[in-house]
Amino acid sequence: MLILVIGLVIFFSLHSVRMLMPNWRESSMARHGVMRWRMRYGLITLLAGAFIVMGFIQMRASPIWLWFPPIWTYHLAALIMLLSLFFVGSAIVPKTTMKRKLGYPLLIAIKLWAFAHLISNGSLADVMVFGSFLIWSIACFAVYRRRDRKAGVVYDDFDESSIPFNLAAFVFTMLSWFAIVFFLHLAVIGVSPLM
Incomplete structure (x- = not known):
């Protein structure tokens, strides 16, 4: 520990x-x-x-088990991860709508990733890792947004020029989600997220 x-x-x-x-x-x-x-x-x-x-x-x-998550939490976590990966794609690809509207899509991705893994894992190690990432990402997002408001940063609304960038983020999302869910998670972590 x-x-x-x-x-x-x-x-x-x-x-x-x-x-x-x-x-x-x-x-x-x-x-x-x-x-x-x-x-x-x-x-x-x-x-x-x-x-x-x-x-x-x-x-x-x-492991020190704090609870035993029901099977449905694995499927819910997989769906939340789809959304998380969309925010990762929105952070990586420039000029996406999520980046223009939210400013920090990667922090939202980390929040969703941590939450998905918290609900589907019940050991002390999982709570320590994913819980700390969840708390940190919530704090960072709140501080950065407050700082931006004080500095007068304005987040843009939807712009048609963002459509190709949004599509690129969507393609990244789908490719990475399928790779992780059906291959990488099991190969690297040793556990299938769809158990």
Whole structure:
């Protein structure tokens, strides 16, 4: 459990800098250079990710069950993941309607991903990982949106020029969802999401 906690603390400390200290982040990037900042950021993120994965695997080997989710939660989670992947596609593809209207579609994707995995998994390790990601993404989205309102940022409405970008996000969604649900989740995680 300690390895998982250390990984989560490092990961969320690093990924909360922009939320908690945006001026320090910008000044550090200006002082040390953007590339050096990104390299350090990336290396620490990889280290934290490795700790999270190792700790998660250790805890899943001898799980502490908090509840046993019913079968229907797996199917609901798969549907929620379809929506989550659409927000991922909307974040990756430029000029999508979701990006123009919401500003932070990737944070919404993380919220949905974490919620889907919380309802369909009942071990302590799952609650620690997915619960912490859910809380963090909710906090980040609220802080960023509030900061944008204070700065006078205006989110655009639907624009016809967004249609091809929305279609690209939709294609990404469908391809990635089918790949994950029918192949990757079982191959990488060892569990089929459609049990």
